[in-house]
Amino acid sequence: MATFELYRRSTIGMCLTETLDEMVSNGTLSPELAIEVLVQFDKSMTEALESQVKSKVTIAGHLHTYRFCDNVWTFILQGASFKSEDFVQNVDRVKIVACDSKLLSQ
Amino acid sequence: MASSTTSTVYIHVIEDVISKVRDEFINNGGPGETVLNELQGIWEMKMMQAGVISGLTERSSGQKQPTLGGPITPVHDLNVPYEGNEEYETPTADMLFPPTPLQTPVPTPLAGAADGSMYNIPTGSSDYPTPVNDSGGNTDVKGGRPSPYMQSPSPWSNQRTPLSVDVNVAYVEGRDEVDRGTSHQPLTQDFFMMSSGKRKREDFAKQYPNGGYNIPQQDGAGDSTSEVAKAEGSNGSYFLGRCDSATTAKSKILAHLARSSSKIPQLDGPIPDPYDDMLSTPNIYNYQGVVNEDYNVVNTPAPNDLQAATPAPVAQNDIGHDDDDEPLNEDDDDDDLDDVDQGEELNTQHLVLAQFDKVTRTKSRWKCTLKDGIMHISNKDILFNKAMGDFNF
Numbered sequence: 001m002a003t004f005e006l007y008r009r010s011t012i013g014m015c016l017t018e019t020l021d022e023m024v025s026n027g028t029l030s031p032e033l034a035i036e037v038l039v040q041f042d043k044s045m046t047e048a049l050e051s052q053v054k055s056k057v058t059i060a061g062h063l064h065t066y067r068f069c070d071n072v073w074t075f076i077l078q079g080a081s082f083k084s085e086d087f088v089q090n091v092d093r094v095k096i097v098a099c100d101s102k103l104l105s106q
Numbered sequence: 107m108a109s110s111t112t113s114t115v116y117i118h119v120i121e122d123v124i125s126k127v128r129d130e131f132i133n134n135g136g137p138g139e140t141v142l143n144e145l146q147g148i149w150e151m152k153m154m155q156a157g158v159i160s161g162l163t164e165r166s167s168g169q170k171q172p173t174l175g176g177p178i179t180p181v182h183d184l185n186v187p188y189e190g191n192e193e194y195e196t197p198t199a200d201m202l203f204p205p206t207p208l209q210t211p212v213p214t215p216l217a218g219a220a221d222g223s224m225y226n227i228p229t230g231s232s233d234y235p236t237p238v239n240d241s242g243g244n245t246d247v248k249g250g251r252p253s254p255y256m257q258s259p260s261p262w263s264n265q266r267t268p269l270s271v272d273v274n275v276a277y278v279e280g281r282d283e284v285d286r287g288t289s290h291q292p293l294t295q296d297f298f299m300m301s302s303g304k305r306k307r308e309d310f311a312k313q314y315p316n317g318g319y320n321i322p323q324q325d326g327a328g329d330s331t332s333e334v335a336k337a338e339g340s341n342g343s344y345f346l347g348r349c350d351s352a353t354t355a356k357s358k359i360l361a362h363l364a365r366s367s368s369k370i371p372q373l374d375g376p377i378p379d380p381y382d383d384m385l386s387t388p389n390i391y392n393y394q395g396v397v398n399e400d401y402n403v404v405n406t407p408a409p410n411d412l413q414a415a416t417p418a419p420v421a422q423n424d425i426g427h428d429d430d431d432e433p434l435n436e437d438d439d440d441d442d443l444d445d446v447d448q449g450e451e452l453n454t455q456h457l458v459l460a461q462f463d464k465v466t467r468t469k470s471r472w473k474c475t476l477k478d479g480i481m482h483i484s485n486k487d488i489l490f491n492k493a494m495g496d497f498n499f
C-alpha cells in the first residue's frame with residue numbers, strides 16, 4: 001500500500017526519524033525495521049488525521065510562489081492569516097506542501 | 107476539548123505505531139520488546155522536548171532509565187567505520203607517506219582500491235575513504251585538518267594550486283578557474299591528474315594522499331572531459347568568430363563550462379553529505395531511497411526541489427555562446443527569498459503539510475481545499491481536518 005511520506009516532515013515525524021536514526025547508527029535497530037516503522041507511522045498519522053481531527057481552518061494571504069511537481073503542490077504565502085474558531089494566527093511567510101489526496105484512494 | 111487536542115492525537119499516533127510494529131519487533135527474530143520500548147521512550151522524550159506533547163512524564167522516564175542503561179548491545183559500531191579497517195589503516199599510512207615519494211604510486215593502488223570498495227562510496231572517488239583512514243597518521247598538509255577535508259574537497263583542492271609546479275602556464279590558469287568554480291566535485295581531480303600526466307607525477311603523488319591510487323583510475327575520465335573542454339573551446343571560438351588571441355581565454359572559460367557540464371551526472375549524488383555518508387552507515391541505511399522506490403506514491407517534495415533546482419543553472423551554462431553576448435539572467439529569481447527558503451527549511455519556517463482536494467485559479471486568485479493537515483506555525487502544532495485557502499498571486 002502506498003503512503004505519503006509527507007508527514008515525516010512534521011515535528012512528530014522528525015522526532016521519530018531522529019530516534020530511528022540514532023538507533024540504527026548504534027546498531028540497535030536494523031534499517032529495514034526502521035523503514036517499516038516509518039511506513040507504519042505514515043499510515044497511522046494519515047488515519048489519525050482523518051478520524052480524530054475535526055477542526056476547520058481558513059487560510060488567506062498573498063501567494064508568492066506556487067509549484068506543482070510530481071503531483072505535489074507547494075505554495076509560499078506572505079502575510080498569511082490562519083483562522084479557526086479557536087484562534088487567529090498571522091505569519092509573515094509560510095510554506096504549504098500538499099499531496100494529492102486522490103492518490104491514496106486509488 | 108481534551109479529546110481533540112494536538113497532544114492527544116500525537117499520543118494516540120505514537121501508541122498506534124508502536125502497537126502495530128510490536129509484532130515485527132518481537133516475532134521473526136526482531137530486536138525485541140526492550141528495543142521497542144526504548145524507541146517509544148526516546149520518541150516521546152524528543153516530542154516533549156519539542157513541546158508538542160505533555161502528560162507523559164511518568165511513563166517515558168520510567169521506561170527510559172532501565173532500557174538506556176541496560177541491554178543495549180550494539181551489533182556493529184557504525185560510527186567509527188575505519189576502526190574495522192585496521193589491516194588497511196597502518197599500511198595505508200605507511201605506504202602513502204614513505205620517506206621516498208617515488209615508491210608511493212606503487213603500493214597505494216592496492217590499499218586505495220580496497221578502501222574504496224569497502225566503503226561502497228558510489229562516486230567512486232577515493233577522496234572520502236582515505237581521509238578517514240589517514241586521520242590518525244596523516245602528516246601531510248591537507249591531512250592536518252581532516253574535517254574540512256572530509257566535508258568538502260574544495261579547501262583541499264584549492265590548496266593544491268599553490269603547491270603545483272608551473273610548467274604549463276595555460277593549464278595552471280585553467281585549473282584555478284576550475285578550483286573556484288567547481289567545489290566539492292571529485293571530477294576536478296581528473297583534471298589535475300590529467301595535467302599531472304603531462305608534468306611530474308611524483309609531485310602529485312606527494313600532494314595527494316592517494317595520488318598513486320588516482321593515477322590509474324582517473325586518467326580515463328580526465329581524458330574524456332579534457333577532450334570535451336578542447337572540443338568546446340574550438341567550437342566556441344568558431345561560434346563567436348573571435349580572433350586567435352581570444353581563443354585561449356575562450357578555451358579556458360569553456361573548459362570550465364565543460365567541467366561544469368560534466369558535473370551533471372554527479373550533482374545528484376551523495377555530494378551534500380559526504381561526511382554523513384562516511385561516518386554513519388554508508389549505503390546500508392539508505393532508507394530514503396528504498397522507501398521511495400517501493401512504498402511511496404508521492405515523495406516529499408523537498409528532495410525534488412533540490413534536484414529540480416540543480417539542472418537549471420547548469421543547463422544555462424551549457425549554452426556556451428550566451429556567455430559574453432547575453433546576460434545569464436542569474437538574478438531573475440528572487441534570490442533573497444529562495445535562499446531564505448532553503449536556509450530555514452524546517453524549524454524556524456512556518457510549515458503546513460496537508461493533502462489537497464482541489465486547487466483552482468481564476469486570473470490571479472487561487473483557491474484550494476486542503477484536508478488532513480499538520481500546521482507548524484509560531485512554534486505550535488495545529489492539526490486540521492479541512493482547510494480552505496484563498497490566495498492572491
